[in-house]
Each structure stands twice: as structure tokens, then as C-alpha cells.
Amino acid sequence: MASIGQRNRLQYIILGLLNQRPQTGYDLAKAFENEIGEFWQAQHSQIYPLLRRMEDAGEITHEDTVAGEKLAKKQYTLTPSGHDKLVDWVSEPSPELTPSKDEFILKLYFIKTDKDPRIQPMLREQLRLHQTQLDHLEGRLKTVFPTDAVKQQAYGHYLILDHAIERERDYVAWLSKYLTD
């Protein structure tokens, strides 16, 4: 059999991305370096084999094209069955609260007293990191969604970018609360 498990979220991300427009595996891999990368990560070595399995399962198809002289590309598109699967997934409830797997938080947990001299440098390091990320995300919001009209064309994308920004803002605020600068 070797079918794809229902808990494999990457397949749904691929379906969703292909629903936006036909794309190559390379294009999909690049999407994880951009906006979707805030919420999921995947390398091309995971994407190419999965594309094949999804095609075998009849959810996507590809068309071979050639760029320039002989650079082979596979342009993937959703089949009706793949589109149905995407719609079903989005419509399902999402009752799971996934733990955040934040290594810094994990380290904090093992610090015993508020006198530990490592706490302040750790907080400062994280503040710098999350402040940088916040700046980056705010920049993206301005460039990707300059007008309300653009927001409405990719409303979900706008929502999750707004969510990511709030998350970073709150993280920064929380860190600041415990910084004794």
C-alpha cells in the first residue's frame, strides 16, 4: 500500500499551495523559506518524494515543461480529488494544541532560582532574536499587504501574518517584563 497518513500535514500544505497556482517542487520548497516558513518547514528532499506519492494517489498531476534549452521542470496541479481533499481538511475541526517546542523555554524550566546569573543574558538574547523577527514580520506586512484590497485577495495569509506579528510582539513584551535593565 504505502499510502500517506492523515496526520501528514505537509501533504495538505502542498495541496493548498498548488490550489493557489500550479507550481514545481522547487517552487514549493521555496515557499517554506518565505511566508509559510513561519508555520511549517520542509526541505526539497521531503517534498519531491511526497509529490510522487501524491501523484500516485491521484491527488495531483504534473506536466513536463522545458525552460530555456533543456532544463526540465514538472509543473504540478491539483486534480478534482486533490481539491476535495484540501476542502475536507480545511473544514475539519482542529482540536489539537501542539506544544511549541521552544528550546529557550525548555532551558528556562531547568533554572532553579531567580538569582541565577544566566537568566538575564538569556532573556536579552531572546529579546534581540524576537525583536528582529518582529521587525522582519512587520516589514513583510507592509510590503505584502500595502492596501486593504490586497488583504482581501489573500485574507488567510493576512490573518496568519497578523497572528505571527502579535505573537512576536507578545513574546517581546513577556521577555521585557522580566528584564531588569
Add this chain to the structure above:
Amino acid sequence: MASIGQRNRLQYIILGLLNQRPQTGYDLAKAFENEIGEFWQAQHSQIYPLLRRMEDAGEITHEDTVAGEKLAKKQYTLTPSGHDKLVDWVSEPSPELTPSKDEFILKLYFIKTDKDPRIQPMLREQLRLHQTQLDHLEGRLKTVFPTDAVKQQAYGHYLILDHAIERERDYVAWLSKYLTD
């Protein structure tokens, strides 16, 4: 060889938990159902083999004990080498921003317009979920840290619980912002 990769965070959690007090594999597995479960998850089937490998690596040792008539237990403790490894890990910088892997957010991303009728029910479902989680965490804070004295004895634990509460509070606030009730 078959040594344990530096990116395997579970090993550090185990070191950290054993540093608090000697424990069995069963105790460690239970810790992931409680406070640490907010930030990491692991099943006993992952823990037992890792304990063995960590013992082989000289980071922990165990003492066989018997509870009651004949129930065998393995009480694990840190070796000096394991303690050093824990201290090193906590002291290292944590420069990685791990993506949150939130399935609801992922689904939102693929919704095109603010007119989509699925948005409001999805927001309501998530609000209920995160509100429940928030209530749960606030309850835990009151029972686990009733006084300031207790806070100081497990300050890191207090910090991450406070962080988790803020995170849920902010998530709830964000969801409410887009709910048109």
C-alpha cells in the same frame, strides 16, 4: 557508535528532570503529561531506549529497586558528566526560532477571502479550545505556586508557566479581534 545527536532535545530534558531528583522512566514519561507537556512531548517508548543509550554514554546511571513484593524499578541519577552536559546545554545560546506547527493557522492560510463562511466557526472553535487551556493553566499556577516562596524554589518552572499563560491569553485576544459575535 550510535551516539546521540546534539539536536536531540529529549536527552537534555531527561538530564534536567533527573537533576531535580532521581526518577524512573515511568516518572519521566509522566512529567510529559504535566508541566513539561506544555512545551515538549515524549512517550515511554521513546524514553526507555534513550535512557539506555544515555547510560551507555555515561551520562546517567541506575539503581535497581523493588517496590512491594517484586515490582522492579530502575531509579536513574545523573553522573557528573551528565550534570556537566546539562549545564553546558543551558548555558549555550538558543538562536533558533522554531515554527509553531499550529494546524489551525495552517488552515487559515489557505482561506482566500474574508467572506469565507468557514472563518467564524473556525475562530469560535479555537477560542473555546484556547480559553479552556488558559483556564487550565491559570488553575495550575494557583495550585503549583500558591506563595512567592514556592516561586523562588522553582523559578524557571514559574517563568514558563507564566509564559504559557500569557501566550494563551494573547491567542484568545487575537481570536476575539476577528470574531464578529
Add this chain to the structure above:
DNA sequence: TCCTAACATGTAATTAATTACATGTTTAAG
């Protein structure tokens, strides 16, 4: 024209993580 970065696609090997299988003990409630 040379070289480098980006484009493009794949496989192999390894590790991490989950789910299922498997067994036995102890405690406390009914």
C-alpha cells in the same frame, strides 16, 4: 568568457517520533 548564484530534481542514510504490541505488579475501590 568565466564563474557564481539560483534554478531544478532526485536518492540515500540517518535520526526522531508515533503507534502498536507485549507483559507483568500493585493499590484502592466496590
Add this chain to the structure above:
DNA sequence: CTTAAACATGTAATTAATTACATGTTAGGA
């Protein structure tokens, strides 16, 4: 006294994910 839940430890099978290996093309700048 029976039984169910919690205690306790492991392995097997599978899937997910990362890192490394492997190859070749195209566009653009120096």
C-alpha cells in the same frame, strides 16, 4: 475477593523529518 486503574518496563513497526550525497542547467555579473 474481584476488578480496574495506575504502576512499571520494554520492543517492533512505521512514518516523519533532517542531513548528506549527487547531478545538471540557466542567467547575470565581472
